[in-house]
Amino acid sequence: MEQDALLELRDITKQFDGKTVLNGLSLTLYPGMVVGLLGANGAGKSTLMRVALGIVAADSGNVRILNESPMALSAKTKATIGYVAQQPFGYEGFSVAQALSLHRSFYPNWDQALEQDWLQRFDLDGKTAVQKLSIGQRQSLALIMAMAYRPKLLLLDEPVASLDPVARRRFMADLFDLALESGSAVLFSSHITSDLERVASHVALMKNGELMLMRELDELREQLRIVTLGHDSLPELPSSVSVLAHKGRTLLIDGYQGEVIADAQSCLPLNLEQLFMELHP
Amino acid sequence: MLELLHVNPSSGEPIYRQLTEQIIHLIVGGQLPTDTVLPSVRQIAAHLSVNPMTVSRAIQQLVDQGWLERRRGQATRVAANTPKTTASPEALLAPQLADVLANARQLGLSLSQLQVLLAAQWQQLDSDEK
Known part of the structure; x- marks a missing residue:
């Protein structure tokens, strides 16, 4: 691609208490990409995002986010960076409208019409207290x-888990518009x-802190x-083919x-869920 | 025509290919006559809840193959001269036939056994329709 990378992670390693969470991970994001990050619990997905944002520092490796150092x-x-953590999120004691008003003040490019549009769509009332929202509403x-x-x-770290299917689909359409x-x-x-099958242009698959696949x-x-x-x-395989997993009579090839x-x-195609299962026997 | 389009994102088959195959079938089957205006990429993507890039890729491929045409500044339409060679029933059925054959061989069926099965199914369908 000719465009500049928006996020570039090179050889990132991160340990917590002697346990390796990210192991030599490299990942680059370009404009227009919608990358679905797939991995088991504890594979390092959240840590990857936190390292990218500079919330935690990598032990080694290099991060560039929008051409700056995250630290x-x-x-x-x-x-110009958006982040939704797995566990939101403060604003206790605020109403939805007050929380948005405070939040808005940090962002010069805030689109008020878009905010109103989404409030309506997600059926959020500005007067409701933030701590009274359901998990899905908080999300x-x-x-x-x-x-x-x-x-x-x-x-976005698990952004839609608590949304209903209709809200999820609408939200995904917004992701496309944005990207x-x-x-x-x-x-x-x-x-x-x-x-992920619907939305993602690319899929990144993590296992044990490593990136196993990153592909369209x-x-x-x-x-x-x-x-x-x-x-x-x-058996002897064609030269283009590589083995991702082989157990008994089942073979996963790339x-x-x-x-x-x-x-x-x-010899059959497989969907992401099958792929995930095959890689985590 | 949106209601005629369906994709199964979890089938393992690329979504753009599911779309191109469906649109070709609709054109060959006469549901989409010459000059039918297609919905925009955005509309199709929103209807199917899939990435617009995927839809755009499918449409582009159909334009390249001569199924659809896009004149400057106008909507995409079904082309007047669709490619007849690839539009034969044989060519359109080939992928499904290949699947059936692969399965039949895996089950150890011979060609004549498969032909018997096929004929039986055919007659079953005939009698069901009566």
């Missing part, structure tokens, strides 16, 4: 707070693979196959280009 972000750049409010200024870079019209990039983690979703669907073999032993796989009884 020394300018106020101007901060106002909606957090999304409004992170997106109403059309950030260049949006990091495509404003040239922003979105990184969002979710366990709801059916959402359509490419992944074309090049990944689950093969049932006639025997337990690994780089498939329509070749004949020897000893295969079936």
Whole structure:
């Protein structure tokens, strides 16, 4: 791609209490990308986002976020980054309207019409006290707070888990608008693979602090196959093909280009949920 | 025509390909006659709740293959001269037939056994319709 990266992580390593959480991880986000981050609990997804934002420092490796170091972000750049953490979030004692008013004051590009639009859509009443909101409503409010200024870079940590399917779909349409019209990039983690299948342009798959795959979703669907073999032993494979997992007669391959796989009884595409299951036996 | 389009994002098959196949089938099947105006990429994407880039890719591919045409500043329409060679029933059925064959072989069926099964299904369908 010719455009400048909006987020670049290089060889990031991070340990907590002697336990490696991120292990040599590299990831780059360009404008227009909607990257679905998939991984088991504890794979390091949240830590990755926190390192990207400078909330925690990496032990080694290099991070550039909107061409600045996350540990020394300018106020101007901060106002173009959106983040929704897994556990929101303060503003106790505020009403929804008061919380938004305070939040709005930090962002010069805040779009008031968009805020109103989303309040209505998520069925949030400005007069309600923040601590009386349900988890799903809090999540909606957090999304409004992170997106109403059309950030260049949006990091969402499990943003939609508590939203109902209709709200999730609408929210996803907003993600597209943001990514495509404003040239922003979105990184969002979710366990709801059916959402990822719809929304993501790319999928990043993490396991044990490492990035196993980072690929365009359509490419992944074309090049990944689950093969049932006639025997337990690994047959000779075409040179383009690499093995992601092999257990008994089940083989997970990457780089498939329509070749004949020897000893295969079936050779089928798989969806993200199947892929996830196969990689976490 | 939006209601004619469906995708299954979890099928493992690229969404753009599901869309191109469906639109071609609709054109060949006559549901989308020449000059039918297609909804915009945004409308299709919103209707299906999929990434607009995916829809855009499908439409572009159909334009490149001559199924659709896009004149400057105008909506995308079904082209007047759709590619006849790839529009044969044989070509359109080929992928599903390949799947059936692969399954049949995996189950150890011979060609004649498969033909018997196919004929039986065909007759079943005929009698169901009567």
